[in-house]
Amino acid sequence: ERDKYENNNVAGVVTGLAWTRVGGDILFIESILSKGKGTLSITGNLGKVMKESATIAMEYIKSNAKTFGINPEVFDNYNVHIHVPEGATPKDGPSAGITMLTSLVSLFTQRKVKKNLAMTGEITLRGKVLPVGGIKEKILAAKRARIKEIILCDENKRDINEINPEYLKGLEFHYVSDMSEVVNIALTNTKVKNAKTL
Amino acid sequence: ERDKYENNNVAGVVTGLAWTRVGGDILFIESILSKGKGTLSITGNLGKVMKESATIAMEYIKSNAKTFGINPEVFDNYNVHIHVPEGATPKDGPSAGITMLTSLVSLFTQRKVKKNLAMTGEITLRGKVLPVGGIKEKILAAKRARIKEIILCDENKRDINEINPEYLKGLEFHYVSDMSEVVNIALTNTKVKNAKTL
Amino acid sequence: ERDKYENNNVAGVVTGLAWTRVGGDILFIESILSKGKGTLSITGNLGKVMKESATIAMEYIKSNAKTFGINPEVFDNYNVHIHVPEGATPKDGPSAGITMLTSLVSLFTQRKVKKNLAMTGEITLRGKVLPVGGIKEKILAAKRARIKEIILCDENKRDINEINPEYLKGLEFHYVSDMSEVVNIALTNTKVKNAKTL
Amino acid sequence: ERDKYENNNVAGVVTGLAWTRVGGDILFIESILSKGKGTLSITGNLGKVMKESATIAMEYIKSNAKTFGINPEVFDNYNVHIHVPEGATPKDGPSAGITMLTSLVSLFTQRKVKKNLAMTGEITLRGKVLPVGGIKEKILAAKRARIKEIILCDENKRDINEINPEYLKGLEFHYVSDMSEVVNIALTNTKVKNAKTL
Amino acid sequence: ERDKYENNNVAGVVTGLAWTRVGGDILFIESILSKGKGTLSITGNLGKVMKESATIAMEYIKSNAKTFGINPEVFDNYNVHIHVPEGATPKDGPSAGITMLTSLVSLFTQRKVKKNLAMTGEITLRGKVLPVGGIKEKILAAKRARIKEIILCDENKRDINEINPEYLKGLEFHYVSDMSEVVNIALTNTKVKNAKTL
Amino acid sequence: ERDKYENNNVAGVVTGLAWTRVGGDILFIESILSKGKGTLSITGNLGKVMKESATIAMEYIKSNAKTFGINPEVFDNYNVHIHVPEGATPKDGPSAGITMLTSLVSLFTQRKVKKNLAMTGEITLRGKVLPVGGIKEKILAAKRARIKEIILCDENKRDINEINPEYLKGLEFHYVSDMSEVVNIALTNTKVKNAKTL
Ligand SMILES: [Ca+2]
Ligand SMILES: [Ca+2]
Ligand SMILES: [Ca+2]
Ligand SMILES: [Ca+2]
Ligand SMILES: [Ca+2]
Ligand SMILES: [Ca+2]
């Protein structure tokens, strides 16, 4: 499955970690732009809380456009669509927040996403990263998918400390408390191939 | 039933494979344009996930109009209606995604759809094709309907390998991982009779 | 009851055949125009699938206006209201599709509907007529209501063949596979009295 | 209760007959105009079918404005509000249709409603009056409320014939099949006091 | 609790009487204006019927602006918000109708509300006041809250007559049948302090 | 957890006290502005009553902009987003009202919020503060989070009086009855660092 996804030539595709009824799993956040009037659409069989995460991420970016080097006119002239593949699986909860934010910043800046990186964490409107549950199962799923680096809220460090170090071999952890850290770690300074001019 | 449908003189009609409570079945995706302001309507007694597939297909085409040779002004000046016949049967799930995409590309380009071809697969916003379930039942239904060629996600090849080869006689399979492959296989380079000028 | 309805001096009133919990029944599709901005409203205690039939009929007509001799500006300057009387009875299913289409074509062309005619069949977006259920009960109801001619999908012919010919005396059947056939059989080339100029 | 309501100095107030869980009852349809953009609002704790009756009545009037002597510009420049008092009682069903229509015609023409008159009947889009249920209970309620004249669908005559004539003393019945008859019976040719100029 | 509320220096705050699962209670209707385009918003954990009362009150005032001395342009240039405090308690039913109307007239005219006054009654679109239930419990709640005057529908007089006169000491009742009476009793001819110029 | 939040360098972040199924807790209200047309969006897995609190707070501020020193044009030119973090927890009830109001006033004035302060109370449209439940549990949660000052409705003083004074050591209480008092206590007269010019 990883072969299919590890390609990071497209902006807006970021790997998240999810906790499902059958254990941990990786998921992908995709986002695209199309000429329009600034609407935000969200698909992927998502529940209310996960849709709210997308709204929060979008509003945070609008409110901090300058920080991210985004021309605010983009928000009025393009529609944004965020999708989480595998529509057969219902998905919910706040833990994809930082993944959605990273996807949108990549989309609006056309910056390349770092390879072999996954993340999980709730976002807040003022740019904080909050801890989330299911860390152990998510880490195991990340390993199976050959992820090398993982971004977590620093308050989730205690969950990592409780995992047998054997299982953590080959994984590098980044503990963050603020969205700016997430973006700095996850996005390279290179633009994607055929980057759109926005 | 096939007699009625195999005619491919109209753009936007594509054959899909569905998995229902009573086994596999073929279904048809129809789409039409009418002068308007760019709305998308979707009918056919569809569930939430299947409606989302239509949205994803539409957004993907809008975002990649140039690749498909579509003038983006069409999106503002026409309404699109996607319908899945047999309204008495509730339908849901992501597996009609690539069929909907193919229907819409045919509609916007007025290219003829290949005859005796069916397909099943989920689509993602960045143009990937994902595997779907119920492959065995769908293949049997395709044979009954005298389909000759079938498009599947390459990750569904393992499901085909588990089927008794006897049942697969007379069927040609195309395994794909990207939407561009689907469109290349499914759409001919000939326009339909009385093609609309868009 | 027939006395009341057989009058065909008004455009847009067409007789359909319904299958209800208490057996077959006839129903009437009425549609009217009023000056407006092109909205479509639908009443009559209808379920989701039956409302979708109205949308499909309307979209089909918009997309094929020229074929029906309809000036497409009408769609922008008039509101359409479709109603199915007897609001106390919940109604659903796709089988009123061709009746709704016929009603709308009569309305937009002001052509008179043939007398003593009833019909039942699902419509598709590309103009096909699909078979529907409950044929035996519907035919008996048509006879009780002194209907003389009935339009059915040709795939429903097998259902008629299973009925005791005794019951079919005095009924003429038209088997169709395409909407254009329905319209040709059901609408006369005469305009209704006091036809509106659209 | 009648004292309060028999006053017919205001346009748009018409007496209907309802059939509730606790027997027959009279109800009042009130409608008013306010400067606006043509919206229709409906209150009174009404179910879906009863709200549809209001829509049907409104659409019928719009489509036949000339017949009723109504300037169609009124529909664009005024909002209409229809209300059925006694909000604590849920109300539904199609039988208030002709009462709503009469209320709206009185409102738009400012013609006075006849005194001591009540009515019950479903309306259709092309102006037909359909029979309704609960006739016996409704008649008894009308008598208790000192109603003198009652408008019914002519197909409800059979229900009246089954009632002990003793109970019908002092009641005059009007049997109708078309809305124009309802309006002719119910509305006087006098305008209400302080009639609005529309 | 009364201390907090008896202040009538603000326009639009009127005391109503409610009937809840735990007996009678007083409630307050508050309304405010803000510059806008004429929207009406309603909060306070209210059910459908109580929200309809707010709509009816608003429409009645719009339709009778002249009578109340209100410049109708106000309706287009201000948004109205009606709120019923104590959001933890669900509230429903039509009996706050006359209280809402009084609140809105006070708001639009900036007239002071009479002190120590409470009211309960349904309103109709043509300005009638209808009787409501729970009178005994409401009266006792009013006494506990040191209310001195109460407005009721004249048809509720019979409910007062059934109450032990002992309980009614110190209460003055106003029986009304029309909204104009309510407004005349409840609103003084003095404007509130710092009255807004509308 | 407090370390993360006590920073008050950003406008619009205020600490509230909540009462959940597992006892008292602190929560944070965040709000941000982005260029727009004046919409209000609300997230955080909130129920109907809590969303209404946000609407009430917003309307109150709009109606009293001058008092708060806010240029009313801001309301037309910016969108407001209010969020309550920890999306996994459903939240409802009116007790965050004064916290939301304080957050919004801080946002629109860019005034700094006092440190180590928390609050709980319902708001009304005319600026009153109403008492709320769960005071004991909320106070204990505030202590655990090292809160130093707490704002409560003066009618909640009786709840504090019932708590063992031992538990209240190190806490200072402010009892209020009006929103203006809340704002005066909670907001400093200093602007936040990098205050936006609105
Ligand atoms: Ca997976
Ligand atoms: Ca930290
Ligand atoms: Ca089938
Ligand atoms: Ca592949
Ligand atoms: Ca019937
Ligand atoms: Ca055929």
Ligand SMILES: [Ca+2]
């Ligand atoms: Ca009654």
Ligand SMILES: [Ca+2]
């Ligand atoms: Ca008749």
Ligand SMILES: [Ca+2]
């Ligand atoms: Ca109370």
Ligand SMILES: [Ca+2]
């Ligand atoms: Ca009276």
Ligand SMILES: [Ca+2]
């Ligand atoms: Ca917490």
Ligand SMILES: [Ca+2]
């Ligand atoms: Ca006080």
